[in-house]
Amino acid sequence: MKLRENNHVVGYLFAAPFILGFLVFIVYPVFSSLYYSFTDYNLLESPNWVGLDNYRTMFTDDEKYMKSISVTLNYVFASVPLRLAFALGVAMLLNKAISGIGLYRSAYYLPSLIGGSVAVSILWSQVFGDQGLVNSALGLIGIDSDTSWIGNPATALWTLIALSVWQFGSSMLIFLAGLKNIPKDYYEAASVDGANKVRQFFKITLPLLSPIILFNLIMQTISAFMTFTPAYIISRGEGGPLDQTLLYSLYLYKRAFVFYEMGYASAMAWVALIVIGIVTLLIFQSSRYWVHYESKGDK
Amino acid sequence: MFYPILWLIVSSLKPNDEIFTTAYSLIPSRIEWDNYVTGWAGFAGNSFGTFFKNSFIIVILSTIGAVCSSGLVAYAFARIPFFSKGFWFGCMMLTLMLPRDVTIIPQFIMFSELGWLQSFKPIIVPQFLGIPFFIFLIMQFIRTIPADLDEAAKIDGCSKYGIFFKIILPLIVPALMTSAIFSFYWTWEDFLHPLLYLNKPDLYPVSLALKLFLDGESLNNWGGMFAMSTLSLVPVFVIFFIFQKYIVEGISTSGLKG
Numbered sequence: 001m002k003l004r005e006n007n008h009v010v011g012y013l014f015a016a017p018f019i020l021g022f023l024v025f026i027v028y029p030v031f032s033s034l035y036y037s038f039t040d041y042n043l044l045e046s047p048n049w050v051g052l053d054n055y056r057t058m059f060t061d062d063e064k065y066m067k068s069i070s071v072t073l074n075y076v077f078a079s080v081p082l083r084l085a086f087a088l089g090v091a092m093l094l095n096k097a098i099s100g101i102g103l104y105r106s107a108y109y110l111p112s113l114i115g116g117s118v119a120v121s122i123l124w125s126q127v128f129g130d131q132g133l134v135n136s137a138l139g140l141i142g143i144d145s146d147t148s149w150i151g152n153p154a155t156a157l158w159t160l161i162a163l164s165v166w167q168f169g170s171s172m173l174i175f176l177a178g179l180k181n182i183p184k185d186y187y188e189a190a191s192v193d194g195a196n197k198v199r200q201f202f203k204i205t206l207p208l209l210s211p212i213i214l215f216n217l218i219m220q221t222i223s224a225f226m227t228f229t230p231a232y233i234i235s236r237g238e239g240g241p242l243d244q245t246l247l248y249s250l251y252l253y254k255r256a257f258v259f260y261e262m263g264y265a266s267a268m269a270w271v272a273l274i275v276i277g278i279v280t281l282l283i284f285q286s287s288r289y290w291v292h293y294e295s296k297g298d299k
Numbered sequence: 300m301f302y303p304i305l306w307l308i309v310s311s312l313k314p315n316d317e318i319f320t321t322a323y324s325l326i327p328s329r330i331e332w333d334n335y336v337t338g339w340a341g342f343a344g345n346s347f348g349t350f351f352k353n354s355f356i357i358v359i360l361s362t363i364g365a366v367c368s369s370g371l372v373a374y375a376f377a378r379i380p381f382f383s384k385g386f387w388f389g390c391m392m393l394t395l396m397l398p399r400d401v402t403i404i405p406q407f408i409m410f411s412e413l414g415w416l417q418s419f420k421p422i423i424v425p426q427f428l429g430i431p432f433f434i435f436l437i438m439q440f441i442r443t444i445p446a447d448l449d450e451a452a453k454i455d456g457c458s459k460y461g462i463f464f465k466i467i468l469p470l471i472v473p474a475l476m477t478s479a480i481f482s483f484y485w486t487w488e489d490f491l492h493p494l495l496y497l498n499k500p501d502l503y504p505v506s507l508a509l510k511l512f513l514d515g516e517s518l519n520n521w522g523g524m525f526a527m528s529t530l531s532l533v534p535v536f537v538i539f540f541i542f543q544k545y546i547v548e549g550i551s552t553s554g555l556k557g
Contacts, residue, residue: 252400
């Protein structure tokens with residue numbers, strides 16, 4: 001066999017872009033980030049080894065850091081389940097043979113498509129502002145409100161959560177594809193046996209959909225942890241009011257690229273990696289108890 | 300669902316003083332096209348023409364890079380049994396789940412040492428090295444193509460390269476289209492990377508330029524801000540309405556985030 005026809009050579013040639021990119025843009029950065037996390041690197045002077053100082057400061061001496069953790073956890077634990085619940089609910093509504101279904105599907109999906117854009121974040125900051133759409137809508141039904149939902153520490157994070165929930169479209173499409181794969185006979189058999197809709201949902205739909213729920217749960221959780229643009233735009237890069245929208249990524253961005261504390265921010269990134277890793281692992285572990293694989297290797 | 304978007308479009312046509320006093324109303328007292336003129340004028344001598352041009356340069360080059368490289372890699376993973384393929388595939392799946400925050404700081408340092416700041420290179424070049432999401436999506440698609448086809452071509456004397464370019468490539472066009480569309484969206488609305496790498500307004504893409512409306516002195520040009528926000532969504536909508544099918548199928552089959 002000629003060398004240029006050898007599978008190993010051809011394989012590596014085709015895979016070369018990824019392998020190169022992986023080494024240069026993933027492996028090298030991951031290790032240097034680990035190194036920086038033990039230094040006081042500030043981009044101007046060469047890094048000094050400070051051991052665990054960054055990590056110690058984070059947990060004992062940085063109130064903003066602890067704040068950003070609690071804000072982020074609140075955000076993730078509120079937005080992800082709500083988003084998935086909406087996605088599943090709407091997917092079930094749309095999983096019916098009604099005319100113009102494509103149009104509905106698009107309408108629900110569209111917000112997700114533009115979700116990360118600056119335009120939508122700007123829009124959101126106006127909708128929930130003191131003279132915004134929400135307040136004037138409340139005014140119309142007789143509730144006088146001139147509070148800025150974004151400026152009010154009690155509600156600011158909820159405007160971000162609302163934005164995230166509004167963009168349930170991509171999860172919905174995945175659920176929809178999953179629902180279509182559930183054989184109609186199951187429901188018919190269940191009806192014959194006298195199972196009502198609620199029972200059918202818990203005994204047929206949920207178990208059969210559980211692998212897809214797991215997938216969505218993991219992907220959405222990771223991306224929720226990384227939310228940046230809306231928090232940046234809506235709080236004008238500050239994470240206010242009273243740090244209530246200081247999501248982890250935003251705080252990391254400020255430490256790294258506003259204050260040039262690359263060492264400290266790298267340490268933050270590693271804590272994020274570990275926390276996200278643990279959360280993902282926990283979800284996987286728990287999946288043994290709630291994810292149902294009907295016939296292994298069937299799909 | 301649509302209402303906030305509709306509100307944005309209507310607000311972009313309202314006179315400045317009316318946007319908030321009649322926020323609940325979808326009908327402007329008169330249509331104010333002027334917002335588009337004042338918005339388009341942009342900042343510091345750079346009109347939105349410049350910002351749109353920058354966005355298009357970045358998006359088009361990134362998309363070409365992402366799709367071509369991902370297609371090649373996907374073929375290797377899906378069809379060629381090469382040494383330690385499983386290992387590299389595992390690396391790719393891990394990359395898919397790796398939080399961006401871990402790599403962004405060292406990458407920034409790397410690009411600044413390369414002297415690439417204030418250019419589009421840090422945004423575009425990595426796209427030419429394969430995007431795990433797209434590799435995975437295209438792989439899934441290649442797997443649905445019967446292997447007999449490869450075999451037949453091989454018997455006819457086709458090399459692996461020939462098989463890829465003559466047989467596989469034409470068949471995976473839909474998957475490549477889906478990847479291209481998502482690459483377009485993600486790059487178009489990307490805010491963080493331009494924010495890090497570009498500090499000169501004449502290099503700003505639209506996403507970053509919109510932020511300028513929120514800064515200090517231009518704070519009162521609400522109309523212009525809404526007008527340009529609306530305009531920034533036009534390419535997104537146009538592509539959506541043309542390629543709906545690919546988008547919906549792409550997400551459903553591969554679970555792409557969006």
